Amino acid sequence: MARALVIGYGNPSRCDDGFGWKFAESLRQICSSKEAEILHCHQLVPELAEAISKARVVIFVDAKSNGEPGTTDVQTIKSARGNRSNTHHLDPAALLALSETLYGVNPESLLVTVAGKEFEHGDELSPAVAAAMPAALGQVRNIISIVCDSAGDHVFAS
């Protein structure tokens, strides 16, 4: 069982919205599958709840449309059903709530977001967002190392 689960999500055909997707691909180059299970997907769907229930720590990676392009934000996520559960896709908090309700597991979780600039058709990140990638990868790589080195303690300050 991987100790950390990283889920990069977004639309890789919509420029910066593909940040999470490209992040996951890059992270695979510097993380072994023993250290972390790394997934990429267009959107968060209920089936991910099972993978979440098997992880000790979950890190969601996404792009957002507000903020100075290229700025990275990291926040802890708590499980919450929210109001997006009316459709087939969920937000990170709702997905954690699903894991908790279905499988009785609510792992610690972080959401890493990078503010995007371009969301039109295209498969390239804008320069500002591309420039933010190495630092974000480094941050997440460090978190995964901490998870691997820790034994049952809380990884993130609440």
Place this chain on the structure above:
Amino acid sequence: MVTRQIVIDPVTRIEGHSRITIQLDKTGKVADAHFHVTQYRGFEKFVEGRPFTEMPGIMARICGICPVSHLLASSKACDAILAVRIPETAEKLRRIMNLAQFVQSHALSFFHLSSPDFLLGMDSDPAKRNLFGVLEKNPQMAKDGIRLRQFGQKIIETLGGKRIHPGWIVPGGVSEPLSAAHRDQILSSVPEMISVVLRTLDWFKSEIENFREEIRTFANFPSLFMALTKEDEGLALYKGWLRFISAEGDVVADKIDGTGYLDYIGEAVLPDTYLKAPYYKPLGYPAGIYRVGPLARLNIAKHCSTPLANQELVEFQALERHTILSSFFYHYARLVEMLFSIEKIQVLLSDPAILSKQVRAHAGVNCLEGVGALEAPRGTLIHHYKIDEHGLITWANLIIATGNNNLAMNKGVLQAAKHFVKGTKLEEGMLNRVEAVIRAFDPCLSCSTHAIGRMPLAIALLGPDGEVLDEVGRN
């Protein structure tokens, strides 16, 4: 005289963006109703000039929910341009992927989008009428839906290398053979999946009596039905010819193959929606209304080639003396088709030839025109391309499953609105039932307009001078 209008905007728990308008007359009774799709993309136009070999990869991008169906229809059209007969193993592998697509797509529709209505009731609190409401009421059902989705997606990922937009299906066959390890991995999950669907079927059948009013009023009217069929008249999902039957079950057109569909299917363009309205040409528009998808397929099929699904088909068809006309039974038909798909996957994987390395036929351009038709989860899907001597696309026509049902969805919304909408204020149960008619068809609007985005639906009520009397929307 039309005097008032209700608008439901957006429609929820479907794939894409849409709205419903309900016209009231002066006495406050429903006079007319329309389902509008408000997104547009235009794949048919922008693929012109591209090499035909790129079409499967491009067309799969029409939809993130059912890319496999577009990959398959497009590859079949390209097979026709190559004029090749693909290797037997390649055809079986393509069938398996199509069946896996049926399982994951039908599971999404039944468990994630519609089961809240069945479990919690059409009038229940909308804040709870969702996946979490299902979890509270019946956690096993929520888990079952997730397991079936995982099963279908895992097969697609195993065969195609990834869940969304796999590039494994190519003109002439598939790009890679199946390994014994992957075959065994898929087969090991089959018994559990069969038991999940059987358990759900038993439950759904026990609930049917609670939905008599919905059965009577959810797009329950005579229409033609269209689906693929084959020589033995069994349920056909990948290969066969088109057949139309009447509301009484009589065959009205048969053995429609290749470009022959052009003689039978016309496409009306409507002023208030981006969704085209195909109709049965011999009857004209709009009299040529027909339905496709699970209900149409089970009305047309004489049997299923797998034992458990065949038993369920017999029971399903016994619901009515002739064809089953209520669109509420699309849900039931989806369960039967899921069972068939899982059993059929088992049959195909149990054939030792499935591991053959001969999985692709190679050829150059041999025809300047190709048509690929198959059954997608939501109904018959047709891709039709014309190319020049250099293999570049000069013309493309797509007839999408959801589009085939456009006239029926409109008529169904009108029927439900006439029955459930009373007065000028939208009540929650009324709104949900009008939406649920659309949901029964499980439309995929990204596909049907070849469009982008989520699919909330909205409803609005307008007055005599176009004034909005009431409007309801959910995201």
